[in-house]
Amino acid sequence: MAATTTSRAPATPLHNRINPKPWPSNQRVISNFNPMIPRSERRRTLAVLATLRRDNRDDESHNAIEGKNKNSIELQSLLEDFPYELNSKDSNSLPRPLTSTYFSNSVSDGSRLRVAYQGVHGAYSETAAEKAYPNCEAVPCGQFDTAFEAVERWLVDRAVLPIENSLGGSIHRNYDLVLRHRLHIVGEVKLAIRHCLLANHGIKVQDLKRVLSHPQALAQCENTLTRLGMVREAVDDTAGAAKFVAFHKLNDTGAVASSTAARIYGMNILAEDIQDDSDNVTRFLVLAREPIIPGTDRLFKTSIVFSLEEGPGMLFKALAVFAMRDINLTKLCSFLGNFCCLFLLIESRPLQKQALQMLDDNNNGFPKRFPYLFYVDFEASMADQKAQNALGHLKEIATFLRVLGSYPAGITMS
Numbered sequence: 001m002a003a004t005t006t007s008r009a010p011a012t013p014l015h016n017r018i019n020p021k022p023w024p025s026n027q028r029v030i031s032n033f034n035p036m037i038p039r040s041e042r043r044r045t046l047a048v049l050a051t052l053r054r055d056n057r058d059d060e061s062h063n064a065i066e067g068k069n070k071n072s073i074e075l076q077s078l079l080e081d082f083p084y085e086l087n088s089k090d091s092n093s094l095p096r097p098l099t100s101t102y103f104s105n106s107v108s109d110g111s112r113l114r115v116a117y118q119g120v121h122g123a124y125s126e127t128a129a130e131k132a133y134p135n136c137e138a139v140p141c142g143q144f145d146t147a148f149e150a151v152e153r154w155l156v157d158r159a160v161l162p163i164e165n166s167l168g169g170s171i172h173r174n175y176d177l178v179l180r181h182r183l184h185i186v187g188e189v190k191l192a193i194r195h196c197l198l199a200n201h202g203i204k205v206q207d208l209k210r211v212l213s214h215p216q217a218l219a220q221c222e223n224t225l226t227r228l229g230m231v232r233e234a235v236d237d238t239a240g241a242a243k244f245v246a247f248h249k250l251n252d253t254g255a256v257a258s259s260t261a262a263r264i265y266g267m268n269i270l271a272e273d274i275q276d277d278s279d280n281v282t283r284f285l286v287l288a289r290e291p292i293i294p295g296t297d298r299l300f301k302t303s304i305v306f307s308l309e310e311g312p313g314m315l316f317k318a319l320a321v322f323a324m325r326d327i328n329l330t331k332l333c334s335f336l337g338n339f340c341c342l343f344l345l346i347e348s349r350p351l352q353k354q355a356l357q358m359l360d361d362n363n364n365g366f367p368k369r370f371p372y373l374f375y376v377d378f379e380a381s382m383a384d385q386k387a388q389n390a391l392g393h394l395k396e397i398a399t400f401l402r403v404l405g406s407y408p409a410g411i412t413m414s
């Protein structure tokens with residue numbers, strides 16, 4: 001498929017509104033990567049939202065390159081144009097417990113579950129959304145914040161976001177987002193990630209001077225890209241990188257993305273499995289407005305965040321509430337903060353001002369001076385008495401405690 005240029009902007013989701021993601025200093029940022037779609041184009045009625053369905057998704061990806069994408073509706077602009085009153089007259093807007101729908105792919109009115117992800121068609125996050133809900137309608141969002149807002153404002157039913165990777169460790173910004181928003185973790189997907197080096201047809205590896213991709217993907221392919229002597233440039237997502245290179249018919253630039261992205265954007269795969277470690281798994285969280293009712297019929301995990309008073313042995317006491325009940329902690333840590341040197345299964349994060357503000361507004365007496373938050377995942381359901389007891393015990397020790405979700409443990413999928 002040849003990419004053709006048009007005067008109209010491609011259907012790339014909009015740029016980051018809140019915080020740019022961090023990336024290594026040797027990576028330049030393409031700041032005008034996602035041109036703004038004219039506002040007149042973005043002003044759509046709510047009815048148009050229905051056209052977000054991906055019935056003609058393959059056509060969509062083709063058309064996206066040609067700038068004819070019907071689904072060029074930006075979730076971001078929908079959020080701006082129709083805040084809050086969305087669905088207010090719709091009986092479906094009433095909160096529903098998720099137990100009845102969690103393992104099906106449709107909401108109770110018969111329509112498909114809509115799952116927001118960050119990136120464009122072909123992103124790994126889209127694959128994760130489809131693994132979680134095989135028949136879902138995956139909805140691309142420019143940024144993670146947009147995906148969260150889309151759930152909060154009833155534009156979609158779920159959001160999927162990458163939270164940690166076996167090579168790159170935790171994605172701290174996404175933990176902060178989970179904390180700042182009031183969504184619940186209702187599932188996890190572990191996806192084996194296999195990166196490819198993509199280029200336009202007729203281009204050889206030797207022709208490439210630079211390569212575009214998501215910062216995580218670039219980091220995961222560090223050795224290969226260094227060996228090839230390529231300049232790395234970070235962009236919002238892997239599929240967006242492929243789309244950009246195809247759309248602009250670049251001859252000296254490649255993209256690190258999936259074979260799916262190669263197919264969608266008509267690119268050639270120059271090399272497969274270019275990640276530094278073949279065992280490259282990314283864990284994605286599934287978030288919803290309401291929690292699921294935890295069960296005991298299968299292995300469940302529970303994610304919590306808490307803070308502690310400063311003092312000798314405080315973290316030891318906090319972790320003991322799990323150890324004394326034989327509850328396994330599963331959160332793997334690759335970022336060694338102050339306390340992490342001692343406990344590799346727990347991750348301490350300096351408390352950001354914004355997060356602190358959010359917590360302050362909602363929790364009287366939150367200790368402002370305490371500089372760390374701890375995220376822990378443990379292997380037990382909140383329906384399990386020993387988990388209840390452990391958290392009851394932790395509450396006596398912690399100055400702040402929030403259960404982010406109790407959900408079925410995921411298996412690694414390829």
Ligand SMILES: O=C(O)C(=O)Cc1ccccc1
Nearest residue numbers: 123124125214216217237238
């Ligand atoms: O950019 C993407 O395709 C994503 O979904 C984010 C990502 C990047 C690298 C590994 C896993 C997820």
